[in-house]
Amino acid sequence: xxxxxxxxxxxxxxxxxxxxxxxxxxxxxxxLLALVGKGKPILVDLSGVGYIDSSGVASxxxxxxxxxxxxxxxxxxxxxxxxxxxxxxxxxxxVFVICATIDDGVTAVSQ
Amino acid sequence: xxxxxMTHVEIPGGAQLGVVPAATHSHxxxxxxxxxxxxxxxxxxxxxxxxxxxxxxxxxAEAGALFMLSPCGLKLQCDACIGPVEIGGLQIAADQxxxxxxxxxxxxxxxxxxxxxxxxxxxxxxxxxxRTRSILCAPMSVKGEKIGAIELINKRGGDGLFxxxxxxxLQALSFSAALAVLNARMAAELVxxxxxxxxxxLAAEIQRSLLPAQKESDFPxxxxxxxxxxxxxxxxxxxxxxxxxxxxxxxxxSGKGMNAALMMAKSASLLRCxxxxxxxxxxxxxxxxxxxxxxxTRGMFVTLVHGVYDPESGHVxxxxxxxxxxxxxxxxxxxxxxxxxxxxxGISPALLDEDGFPETEFNLDGGRLFVFxxxxxxxxxxxxxxxxxxxxxxxISEAAxxxxxxxxxxxxxxxxxxxxxxxxDVTLLAIDDGTAVHTNSVPKGAAEPGATxxxxxxxxxxxxxxxxxxxxxxxxxxxxxxxxxGFSETDTADIVLAVDxxxxxxxxxxxxxxxxxxxxxxxxxxxxxxxxxxxxxADPVDISKIxxxxxxxxxxxxxxxxxxxxxxxxxxxxxxxxxxxxxxxxVKKIRS
Numbered sequence: 288x289x290x291x292x293x294x295x296x297x298x299x300x301x302x303x304x305x306x307x308x309x310x311x312x313x314x315x316x317x318x319l320l321a322l323v324g325k326g327k328p329i330l331v332d333l334s335g336v337g338y339i340d341s342s343g344v345a346s347x348x349x350x351x352x353x354x355x356x357x358x359x360x361x362x363x364x365x366x367x368x369x370x371x372x373x374x375x376x377x378x379x380x381x382v383f384v385i386c387a388t389i390d391d392g393v394t395a396v397s398q
Numbered sequence: 399x400x401x402x403x404m405t406h407v408e409i410p411g412g413a414q415l416g417v418v419p420a421a422t423h424s425h426x427x428x429x430x431x432x433x434x435x436x437x438x439x440x441x442x443x444x445x446x447x448x449x450x451x452x453x454x455x456x457x458x459a460e461a462g463a464l465f466m467l468s469p470c471g472l473k474l475q476c477d478a479c480i481g482p483v484e485i486g487g488l489q490i491a492a493d494q495x496x497x498x499x500x501x502x503x504x505x506x507x508x509x510x511x512x513x514x515x516x517x518x519x520x521x522x523x524x525x526x527x528x529r530t531r532s533i534l535c536a537p538m539s540v541k542g543e544k545i546g547a548i549e550l551i552n553k554r555g556g557d558g559l560f561x562x563x564x565x566x567x568l569q570a571l572s573f574s575a576a577l578a579v580l581n582a583r584m585a586a587e588l589v590x591x592x593x594x595x596x597x598x599x600l601a602a603e604i605q606r607s608l609l610p611a612q613k614e615s616d617f618p619x620x621x622x623x624x625x626x627x628x629x630x631x632x633x634x635x636x637x638x639x640x641x642x643x644x645x646x647x648x649x650x651x652s653g654k655g656m657n658a659a660l661m662m663a664k665s666a667s668l669l670r671c672x673x674x675x676x677x678x679x680x681x682x683x684x685x686x687x688x689x690x691x692x693x694x695t696r697g698m699f700v701t702l703v704h705g706v707y708d709p710e711s712g713h714v715x716x717x718x719x720x721x722x723x724x725x726x727x728x729x730x731x732x733x734x735x736x737x738x739x740x741x742x743x744g745i746s747p748a749l750l751d752e753d754g755f756p757e758t759e760f761n762l763d764g765g766r767l768f769v770f771x772x773x774x775x776x777x778x779x780x781x782x783x784x785x786x787x788x789x790x791x792x793x794i795s796e797a798a799x800x801x802x803x804x805x806x807x808x809x810x811x812x813x814x815x816x817x818x819x820x821x822x823d824v825t826l827l828a829i830d831d832g833t834a835v836h837t838n839s840v841p842k843g844a845a846e847p848g849a850t851x852x853x854x855x856x857x858x859x860x861x862x863x864x865x866x867x868x869x870x871x872x873x874x875x876x877x878x879x880x881x882x883x884g885f886s887e888t889d890t891a892d893i894v895l896a897v898d899x900x901x902x903x904x905x906x907x908x909x910x911x912x913x914x915x916x917x918x919x920x921x922x923x924x925x926x927x928x929x930x931x932x933x934x935x936a937d938p939v940d941i942s943k944i945x946x947x948x949x950x951x952x953x954x955x956x957x958x959x960x961x962x963x964x965x966x967x968x969x970x971x972x973x974x975x976x977x978x979x980x981x982x983x984x985v986k987k988i989r990s
Contacts, residue, residue, distance in 0.1 A: 310866035
């Protein structure tokens, strides 16, 4: 699992690639929580994530809750089919704001 | 033959014929002749016809007829007749005419002129054109049992009138004929009884053949069955399975007699046939119950214990359908009863939840298991006292040094001793784990998919250290295997997720930290499903505490179990193996 950070001006983007599983989710969690408190909305790009497990989903939920507390918006963008399936199974697809593209995500978190 | 019924003469077997002086000699000769004929001839109908012919000729009558009373007693039918008019087969009401009069009153009668007799029935004459003038009639009866009558019509010679001599002779003959008919009927009944008895014995023979043949003396399972009647409603069976375990069954069909015996034959056959491929007792009983419910006679049911014993480990897995609780005796001689947790077979297929008949598992650990019918505990001992459960326990303890065969012999001698009448069928099955050498502590079958009919073909097996960095390896292997089994991309991804989550639970919850032990994964493939078993070697996990996450609660973690149950068709924690650890079985159905 790898991640790449970028700043789109109106939002911080963190793009993950590879598998987020028990082995890699601690790193993913650390990277996600690092964005909390940075002021800008957070976009999590999951287009390159082939596999995410419950520990990865839990990291996303934890980050969402922390971001809310610090007044930051968070959206998931370009979610791969595999990751979307797991979010649906966990009934979390309505908890997260999920956008098809980064641009949609920027629009969503800017409102 | 009551005297009041005999208006003209009394014939107790013809012994008083001597009081009739005239023509005694030739009368006796005729009667003796006919008596011999009756005694020696198998064809009663022909003999009777001959007798009517001879008496008609002897008395010199124009016609003669023999009427038999129908079994219901309402009709008289002409079974033999001699004379110018054929009336064979003619039926009249049982009280009609002179014949009816004689039969009903059990008396003989001479009618010299029918025109003056109100009892005479002219309808036959009117139909046939025959003219009846005089009648001689005698009833056929034995000890008041009405059989029919013989009637002679129109005396030819002399004054054309029948006399007392004629009547005496006809009465004697009728009595002999009645005896012959009665004897023939009794003989036929005896033949029928003998046939039924023979059939019952054949049924018993077939039943005995359904019981297992005694194995070599060191075979750990033994049984005894003593039927209270010729056939039995009890049965027991045991047979080796192809994995070295031994399946055993003991059942008791409600009721006794032939219907119970037939039900027993059906139940025993079903269990033996299906039990060789379905090695999970609860599953097997569910299937047999459905079958019996579908076809059983109303009100009949079977209480039954079926189980599987592994001589290599001492492990027993059994299901009890409403039967007397089997007794386990441990090596120290302590007793424990295995209570029934389900209703008998044949009551209803709907009484059970979808998991079927509950199973009990335990390890005999050198002890013994006794399964028996209530014919044992309710049987009378030699002192006329009911054996009872305590009596049985005492017997098991006392005869323990003689091995289970010694115990079975003791029970047999106590309840079913020589010349004793059994109250009920007595059946007892015993498993002796004391003689077994346990070479394997892992119970067989426990790792098999329990809720499925066949284990399927093993297509994948992997044992790795329970570490997070092995999960990717496991996922890839499972993905390939699921794909090989023909699952769609979505289903494959789901299966991979479930196995991954299950492995995580092992790492995080069973072992508590990484690298503490191994995870073993086995995948079996059936045409209709893929069955995964996951085993760890950690301390047993309290299954009741593992619950799918409450979806209203959004805290991270605890989600894995929910995901597993969401994507798999069956998720079962199997009973823990004897040597520790946990077993989880996941089933995913293949949708065509």
